[in-house]
Amino acid sequence: MKKFYLALCAVLAISACASNTPKTEEQTSLRDAYKDVFHIGTALSKSQIMGWDLAAQKVSNKEFSAITAENSMKWEEIHPTEGLFNFTVADKLVELAEQNDQFVIGHTLLWHQQTPNWVFEDKNGNPASKELLLSRLKNHIDTIVGRYKGRIQAWDVVNEALNEDGTMRQSKWYQILGEDYVAKAFEFAHAADPNAELYYNDYNLWMPKKRAGAVKLVQQLQQQGAKITAIGMQAHYSIPSLTTNPDLSEFEASIIAYKNLGIKVMLTEVDITVIRFPGAENQGADISLSYKLQAEFNPYSKGLPDEVSQEFTQLLVDMFKILAKHKESISRVTFWGVNDGQTWRNGWPIKGRTDYPLLFDRKNQAKPAVKALIELSPIFKNS
Template sequence: MKIKYLIKCFALAGIGLGFGPKADLSLKEAFKKDFYVGAALNNRQISGQDANSIALVKQQFNTISPENLLKWEAVHPQPDKYNFKPADDYVAFGQANKMFTIGHTLMWHQQTPKWVFEDADGKPASREMLLKRLEEHINTVVGRYKGKIAGWDVLNEAIDDQLGDLRKTKWLEILGEDFAAKAFEYAHKADPKAELYYNDYSLYRPEKRAGVIKLVKSLQAKGIKVAAIGMQGHYGLTKPSIEQVEASIVAFSQLGVHVNFTELDIDVLPNPSRRQGADIAETFGADAKYNVYTTGLPDSVQQQLTKRYADLFALFHKHRDVIDRITLWGVTDADSWLNNWPIRGRTSYPLLFDRKYQPKPAFQAVVQAAK
């Protein structure tokens, strides 16, 4: 499918390439009978510094996620200090625009301050101390937004990449294997009506899929409800295959839970990592051979990206009975974390809107998938 043809499609649909407030077409409208479509918002957008992005969000999306502002280090940086202003603004934006607002994330081995796991002398905290801190944190944060945040990523990335076992973290080391159950119990107590999720990357991998199934079954055996499993969706142009992604959708739905695609983006750049995923600890030094499109995306790659998004959204539409939400990890290419991971300073093109807030050919392909 040629780029010129897709641009012609925009014109036929009555859509200019400049997305103003009167645009006739939006992602949320295209999929309104199927699932929510959303984006992750950053501090610049929430604080009003990026008005163009906010206009795009209002026009295109009906669910939002916070990229970083509700992670522990951001909202609770010190034992006796909370930083609620960015989160308050985020939640207020969601309410004002009647969006399905997500909280991300309550328990994670990354972006959690060191003090959480230590006592006053800098030694490892006891199980009792860490449980008390966890409960206090969840009760304070979830309780503050009770009835306002509709769903929480309670636990993030707790399964090992390679083996499918529980990841070796401070949470597991200090609390033992019931760390996940405790987090879900505390979150449910703080807001009984909020949906509670497990979220992870590379869940198309059979080993990791099996690990998540085992974890969710263990929670269900304790009477804990997991509303959905979040498949992050940090994918490449060819990997994973549509069949691999579909196998996990089907397997997770057989647990009696729904599926969300929570952090969707497509990395078009060469990746120095042998992994397909989102392990933020795995970074590399600058190397020009991994930053090859500094002046723009070649037409051939744009076509690959367009087809990839079309195929994925066709799959999502096929399984709309068990998929509740598709969230892109960023609003435009300029916002994407992939500009700085796994190498800082790259020029990345992973989303549906470009650096000038314009829809890319992949946007029209996604809308067509709804039909």
């Protein structure tokens, strides 16, 4: 009995010590740090949306207040065959967002890439008529936006309609429908859900010529009475030691130009490569580019040096400091993926590379940049 009493006392003593041991304070999440500033978002892959990659999904649930499907709502995925829609992943995305009180962006209703050939062809394989293509576009938008009316809060209506010099891209959409196809897409989206936010989204919008083209496009939409809520500046950038992409003075000039149109401004696809790009410096995000794997373009396959990580962090901090100066017009910052293992940059423009462009590493551990951005958040509230 005495032995039992002594053992019980020892257990109670250990329990008491444990209860008095101070707990390690959990770091504030990104979504909490920017809760009253703007949405901080991420793009989810199919495996993350469906819960097959629960570790990354948990990071998304905790750290981000907005989510976008990385690929699962693009035309080839959600509407692969005429009359056949696949809503499995999109439905799950919306359910996940509702469970975690997250803002949802539908990406994307109209794009020249990842759109099946049948969309642009008649039953004989010839180019579709203007009337046929317009009918298909309306049906696509009516069906998808209508299905998620009131549940998906915003849409990337048109993606990448501009060339680098600011002129209209000569896509099949343009060739068949003419320049007004952009306004038509916005018209259809607004009719399908009058309360949804509607965006134009593109890369390299920090560049002066493309900025001028985007300003012209938005002004035309406004003159035509189209509802456009915001412009999304895709931020597929590089660390400064590799390139001048972006020039931060031009980056800020673009934010000012777009907000002066009376619309909101967003960074929509933030990822910052740390690997040199073969070819031209201002690489943008043209997914048709492809090069063979070479060691000189894959220098960090074993890990990232601290000095490169610091440069990555500093660029994000510098960008966020600019955003703080224009905080009244910034509605969202979305990182294009949860972790480095997911990023499309591992396969573009060279397959097999090891890149590090996101906020969380391949083990879903936060990088120093996460802490830096959290510590920076008070300037948005005090400035």
